[in-house]
Amino acid sequence: MNDHSASQKPVPDKRRQILDAALSLIADHGFHGTGMAALARQAGVPVGTMYRYFPGKEALIHDLYREIKQQMMADMLIGFDTAQSIRERFFTLWTNLFNYYLANPRSFIFMEQYASSPFLRELKTTMWETTPQAFKDFFEEGYREQILKPLPPDILYALMTGPIVALVNAHREAGRPVTPGIRHDVMLACWDALKL
Amino acid sequence: MNDHSASQKPVPDKRRQILDAALSLIADHGFHGTGMAALARQAGVPVGTMYRYFPGKEALIHDLYREIKQQMMADMLIGFDTAQSIRERFFTLWTNLFNYYLANPRSFIFMEQYASSPFLRELKTTMWETTPQAFKDFFEEGYREQILKPLPPDILYALMTGPIVALVNAHREAGRPVTPGIRHDVMLACWDALKL
DNA sequence: TGAAGCGGAATGATCGTTCATTCCGAAAAT
DNA sequence: ATTTTCGGAATGAACGATCATTCCGCTTCA
Numbered sequence A, B: 001m002n003d004h005s006a007s008q009k010p011v012p013d014k015r016r017q018i019l020d021a022a023l024s025l026i027a028d029h030g031f032h033g034t035g036m037a038a039l040a041r042q043a044g045v046p047v048g049t050m051y052r053y054f055p056g057k058e059a060l061i062h063d064l065y066r067e068i069k070q071q072m073m074a075d076m077l078i079g080f081d082t083a084q085s086i087r088e089r090f091f092t093l094w095t096n097l098f099n100y101y102l103a104n105p106r107s108f109i110f111m112e113q114y115a116s117s118p119f120l121r122e123l124k125t126t127m128w129e130t131t132p133q134a135f136k137d138f139f140e141e142g143y144r145e146q147i148l149k150p151l152p153p154d155i156l157y158a159l160m161t162g163p164i165v166a167l168v169n170a171h172r173e174a175g176r177p178v179t180p181g182i183r184h185d186v187m188l189a190c191w192d193a194l195k196l
Numbered sequence C: 001t002g003a004a005g006c007g008g009a010a011t012g013a014t015c016g017t018t019c020a021t022t023c024c025g026a027a028a029a030t
Numbered sequence D: 001a002t003t004t005t006c007g008g009a010a011t012g013a014a015c016g017a018t019c020a021t022t023c024c025g026c027t028t029c030a
Helices: A014-029 A036-043 A047-053 A057-076 A086-103 A105-116 A118-123 A133-144 A153-174 A180-194 B014-029 B036-043 B047-053 B057-076 B086-103 B105-115 B118-123 B133-144 B153-174 B180-194
Strands: none
Touching (some): A014 A036, A014 A047, A014 B118, A036 A047, A057 A086, A086 A105, A086 A133, A086 A180, A105 A153, A105 B105, A118 B014, A153 A180, A153 B153, A153 B180, A180 B153, B014 B047, B014 B057, B014 B105, B036 B047, B057 B086, B057 B105, B086 B133, B086 B153, B086 B180, B133 B153, B153 B180
16 A cells, blocks of 8 residues: 555545535435435445444435535635725625635535425524624624614625525526626625615 | 306315415425325325326426416515606515515425425526516616616516525524514615616 | 216335444454 | 454445325215
C-alpha cells in the first residue's frame, strides 16, 4: 500500500458516497421515490453497510439536510464584511445565496423538498431559527441605522430570499437561464423591498 | 333516489369526498405518507370505489392540483377591476393571494409539496404558464405606463409572490400568526420591489 | 330475472430494516 | 518469525409490513 497519508481509519469516505448518492437520487426522485436499495446501488456500497453509518433512512436525510444547510450558510457569508455598508452587505448576501442555488441545483431541490415535506415535520426547525448570528446582527444594524424597514428580522429575511426561491424555481422549471442582467435587476428590486 | 338532476352518472359527490380527504391527508402526511387505504377510510368510501372515479393515485393528485390552482386563481381575481390603478390592482391581487393562503392552509401546504416534488415532474407546468391572461395583461400594462419595473412578467410575478410564500411558510412553521400590520407592511415592501 | 356497479379481500411488488454470517487485520501465543 | 486467536466491520439474503392496484362475489336497481 503506497498510501503514505493513511491517517487513522481504513475506510474514509463511504459516508460521503452515501450522502452524495442520496442527494442525487432524492433530487431526481424525491424522498420516497428513493429506496434504500437504489441508494446503496448508486453509492456503490451494500445495503447493510449504510446502517453502519446511519441509524436509518430518516436520520440519513436529516444529516444530509444539516450538511447542506451548513454549506449554504457558509457560502452565503463569503466576502461578508461588517466594515461595508448595509447596502453592500445586502448585495453580498443576496448574490451569494443566488449563486449557491444556481451552482447547486440538486441541493436547492433537496432543500425545497425538505422544507415542504411533512415527512419528518417533528424534527424540523425553520431556516431562520438556525441562521447564523451574523444575519440577525446585520438586520438589526440596518434597522438601527434607519436604512432597512423597521420590520422583524425574519420578515426582512423572507423579503430577501422569497424572490430568489421563486425566481430559481420558475427558471429551473421553464428551463430558461437567468441572465446576469435579470439577476442584477431582481437584486435591486429586492433591495427596494428592504430599504426604507 | 330523488335526485331529479342526475345527469349522466349515478353518484353525485363521492368524488368530492375523495378529493377533500386527499387534501386533508396529504397536507398532514405528504403524498407518500398517504396510502390509498387510509385515503379510502377518511373519505368513507371503499378502496375499490376510488378507482371508479380516478385511474390511480397519480391522476387523483393531479386532479386535486388542477382544482386547487383554479380556485386559487379565481380567488386572486376577486374584486380585480381594470378600471383601477395599477397600484390598486396590485394591492388587490397581493391581498387576495395572501388571504387565500391563510384561509386555506392545507391547500397551501399541498401546493408547496406539489411544486417541489419530482414525484410527478413530467406532467407539471409552471404556475406562471397556466396563469390567467388577466395577470399578464396587468403586468404588461404596468410596464407600458412606466409604473412597474421593465422586467419580464414572470419575474414581476416572482417578486410579488415569493415573499408571500416565504412569509406564510415561516409563520406557519413558527406558529406565530401574521398580524394585519405586518401583512400591510410586507405588501408595501413588495410594491416597492415592483414599482419603478 | 338480468345488468350494472359497488365493495373489500386478495395480490404481487417493494419498502426499510435486521441479523447470522463472512471477512480481515492486528494482537497474542508459541 | 510464524501461527493462532480474536473482535469489530462488512455484507446481503430474508423478513414482515405496507404499498397501489385488481377482480370477482354481491347488492341494487330496472
